[in-house]
Amino acid sequence: MGNHDLTIGMLARQAGVNVETVRYYQRRGLLPEPDKPLGGIRRYGAGEVARIKFVKRAQHMGFSLEEIAALLKLEDGTHCAEARAIAVEKLEEVRRRLEGLRDIEQRLRQLVSECGARRGNVRCPLIDSLRDK
Amino acid sequence: MGNHDLTIGMLARQAGVNVETVRYYQRRGLLPEPDKPLGGIRRYGAGEVARIKFVKRAQHMGFSLEEIAALLKLEDGTHCAEARAIAVEKLEEVRRRLEGLRDIEQRLRQLVSECGARRGNVRCPLIDSLRDK
């Protein structure tokens, strides 16, 4: 775990992101920037790979980088209530978005089917629904 | 319908958007820019109000401004099949997003409940799920 032998390019490849993304995460404070040793080339280890993967997993759960920064501060696993609070908020947000998307799905499904069933020169139901009610 | 008596500010108020938004839509080609008459103040009518409302309704159905521009070209209602094709694609996209969000909701719900049920010094289930598998 402590072997610091990766260059930033290797780190990026192992974590499945671009070098620029690694640097971006460093700037955002999601990834510590190791001290530059003599010569000027930094080395990274398994800890950094894991951290980037943590970020990517959290993104797939819908968290923003800002929220992920907060989660990373609780990474030792001893602040479960705080972590849970962040997840609860995200869950509520996800549910709101789900509701909105479900409405949209419904309306689109309805309109697509009406447009498909249209016969003769009836006006387009989709276009009509967008015009003044 | 043909009374062109609104200034851009009145148009914006009637359509429920900002003046800047009207100009932005003009730049994006969603709204025609009327000829500037003597003196330099353009006038707008009910057609423009309707057009902005069309855009807003379409946005609420999940369409991007680019897609809305395509829909506006079909606004006469005689190109139902083309309009339907755009809606079908959007519907598919919405369903993909819905699927993704449902997965996220599920996982978050599960994790929130696990974190809530946690007793003693078990590691935080949420944080754990973000760390290496």
Added chain:
DNA sequence: ATAAACCCCGTACCAGAGTACGGTGTCAAG
């Protein structure tokens, strides 16, 4: 006739999550 309110136009800026570019430095192989 003067002040408030409004218009015109161009440009710059916001969030979010990166991506791209360009100049310089360093390292390893041939």
Added chain:
DNA sequence: CTTGACACCGTACTCTGGTACGGGGTTTAT
């Protein structure tokens, strides 16, 4: 010892849908 690949760093640009700003010109009301 030179070539190529990579690292470092700062800055700028991408996309989307606007919002803000600033310097003029005009119109409306008092």
